[in-house]
Amino acid sequence: MDYKEEIKVFSSFLKRRGLKHTDQREEILKAFLSEEKHLTADDLYLLVMKKNPAIGHATVYRTLKLLCGANLASEIYLKDNRVCYEHKYGHRAHEHMVCVHCGKTIELRIPEIESLVKKVEKEHGFKLNDYALKLSGICAKCGKDTK
Amino acid sequence: MDYKEEIKVFSSFLKRRGLKHTDQREEILKAFLSEEKHLTADDLYLLVMKKNPAIGHATVYRTLKLLCGANLASEIYLKDNRVCYEHKYGHRAHEHMVCVHCGKTIELRIPEIESLVKKVEKEHGFKLNDYALKLSGICAKCGKDTK
């Protein structure tokens, strides 16, 4: 767990943009990478706090934006459309299915989506950055409970 | 443009839930139906104001939630993930493509999505309410401008 690869990616991103590599930024990146799941900015803030209580709220928000810029993280919108972040570096595109009752989130892999999306992109002259497919409903467990 | 159908749907929804049919609610529904596009709660508030300046901000928010409950409206999330509302009654499911630069939104119809989604639903024992596919990128016009 040294995250050497990701740190290098982040460093070169920062340099390319004339930004500085600070201890806070690296600590936040490491904390982010240490949890293989969907985190809100505040979740990450709490995580970072445990290691270094001096790091400010705003810095976590700012750094998450940078991580997205460096393609190390991506924003996603799950339950109640709260902004969450997930790992992007070395992770394939995927879709999400969210239980509107308990919030449980399942990651899907529907490869057919990609080509459908590509086709549409061409048809409309769009230059596509990204796409997101979110299914919402009631998970098996909640369906049983409320029956 | 008397919206008779929709008003009846709304009325029976309200009755079924033990809620009351008020002038404000009907006015807000009519204003909502009068614009065939994606509106924020505040967009709708401004629209309603023109007809009846006495109607409060909060009532518009509250009524939009009811319209969603009655399947007359649905929430969507476009640029910057602002909450918008669109007509649902008598409208087929569709997908959206949004330009991250200018906000231009195109409605798509990708019928293949439906069956893909249904398949996944079964596989995971979910009871699906809804799904949303959003493509984001740079539209043809913005692509030309920034070239």
Place this chain on the structure above:
DNA sequence: ATGATATTGATAATCAATATCAAGTAGGGG
């Protein structure tokens, strides 16, 4: 018409996310 109950609109409160800004730091050039 009556009365229980839902609704309204002004207002305050909340919440996540940003902006501000003085003090501190990184890091390239010398």
Place this chain on the structure above:
DNA sequence: CCCCTACTTGATATTGATTATCAATATCAT
């Protein structure tokens, strides 16, 4: 290694959208 300057930081205030509160009012089954 030191300087200088532009970038960063963290505390704090601010924003902007949405929701909660609550006294006054309207609805509707009876």
